Every structure is written in structure tokens, then in C-alpha cells.
Amino acid sequence: MTRDTVLTERQIEVLKLKAQGLSTSEIAKRLGTTVANVSATEKKARENIRRAKNTLRLVKMLEAPLSVVIPPETDLNDAVREIYRRADEAGIWISHSFPSLAALIQQGAGEKIRGRRVLEEIEVAITREGEVMVM
Amino acid sequence: MTRDTVLTERQIEVLKLKAQGLSTSEIAKRLGTTVANVSATEKKARENIRRAKNTLRLVKMLEAPLSVVIPPETDLNDAVREIYRRADEAGIWISHSFPSLAALIQQGAGEKIRGRRVLEEIEVAITREGEVMVM
DNA sequence: ATCGTATTAAATTAAAACATTTAAGACATG
């Protein structure tokens, strides 16, 4: 059978009942199986969802026509300016304001940025639609 | 081996080379296999990507306690008002101002909205946290 | 301490997906 998601019927069923507020043991009773089984199935389902998210992220990066590398020691403001400049050069209109783009990069870079200073090299992908992603 | 996407190494490799503009036969040469193989692998990869998308859509729907359907021909302002009304009805506080919600919907709906008019039916999911998503 | 609830690891069996080859056919170009 060809599924149209990366989840199995069983996994979807468990997620549905969880979303409705049922406890793991209630779900186990209803599905006629053990609590351990439900717990394991839900864990697998969440793992699959995580992988689905990572997949779409990867695809966006692959499709990104523009990649901007921010070297260490760069100031965050300069990084944002550089991203605007390179996008402009490529004819892409970035769909974020300066401050929200700065926040997005700061959040996406995690440990690679402290305060306003870039510590490790950051690669930023820019899609055709002007969406910005930190890789 | 635990992958962190729903794509295999092989599928990612093919997508990468395709994104770089290589033809199917060029990729086949580079990977030391047949054109048919590359073609089939790419097809499988795209199928997996489609399923990843459907998965996230399903999860959002499962998590959303409220779903609002906006019929065609609706004015964007009326759509936003309807969303506020339904959320209020469900005791959910929407964490967007009127204009930013309108912008969010317009952006999320893509081709389904032209100007301020809804062309195709739009389904909007509202999370417990008042986040609004166009599906 | 004993429930009730939940998570986790390990092992097992069955089902599904993967990459590949072969063969067939579509389609545009020379």
C-alpha cells in the first residue's frame, strides 16, 4: 500500500488520540495493545515527523539559488547588510525587515553567534522567494 | 544507520547534482550507474519529499484545535474578521494584529489570493497558542 | 510499599522500501 505520508496508519491513530487528550494507557486500551507499545509507536511517529521537517529544510537548501557565507568576527549588522546586498545582486527580494532578519539569523545560528558577533562561519541560503535559512 | 531525513544518501546525491544543473545522463556517468537508475532514484526522492510535505500538513491539522475554511470570493478583511470571530468563540487569543494576520494569510495563501480577493478555498488552522497557519 | 502511568531497551517477525538491471517506449533533433 502506498502511503501519502511518512507515518503509518498506526502512528497516525496514536497521534490523533493523543491530540484529543487521551492518556497513553487509554489509547492502549482502545487499540487493544500495551502501554509500552503505544509509547514506542508514538516515539517512532515523532521521529518520523522530525525527519520530514529536516527533509523539507534540506530540499529548500538544495533549491536555493544563492548561498552567502558569513566569516567569523563579522558583526551581525554587517552580516545582514551583506545578505541584502548579495540578494539584491541576484535580483531576489528578501521578505524580511532588517531587524527580523537579524533575529532570524541569530536564532538559527545558535552557538555560532554570541551577542552581535559571529564566532564560527555561517552559511545562509536564500530561496528564489526571498526566504532566508541558516544552514 | 539512522538517517535524519526521509531521503537516502543516494537520493540526496541525485537531487544535489540535479539542482546543480547536471543532466540525468551526466549524473549517471558520475555515479557510475545507468540513466534508468538515476531517473528512478530521483522519482523516488520526489515522492518522499511529497510525503514529507503531507506529513507536516497532517500534523498541523492534528494539533490545531480549530480550523477555519475561507470560501472563494471572500474579501481578505472579511476572512481575517471571520478568523478572529471563530478563535474568540473557541476561547483562543490570536497572537497577531489585524494587519499582520492579513499579511500572513496573504503570503501563506500564495496564488489562492489575488489582491484582497480569495480565489480558491483556503483552510486556516489555529493552534492552541493562537498561531495561525494557512494550509 | 504499592498502584497507575509512562518511557526505554532488546529481540522477533512481518512488511515495506531501496538500488539495481533489463526491457520497453516517449519524444525531440539531426
Place this chain on the structure above:
DNA sequence: CATGTCTTAAATGTTTTAATTTAATACGAT
């Protein structure tokens, strides 16, 4: 019509994944 490029279906051997059971652990409430 021959050629290059690509897609598709079918068959196959291999690898992965799913669901389940059992057993162990954790933890708050009674």
C-alpha cells in the same frame, strides 16, 4: 529513420522499518 535523452514497469536481492512482546526503570500519588 537513427540517435541521444529520459521515463517507466517489472523483477530481484538486500536492507530498513514497523509493530509487538517482554522486561526493566522511573516517578508521583495513595
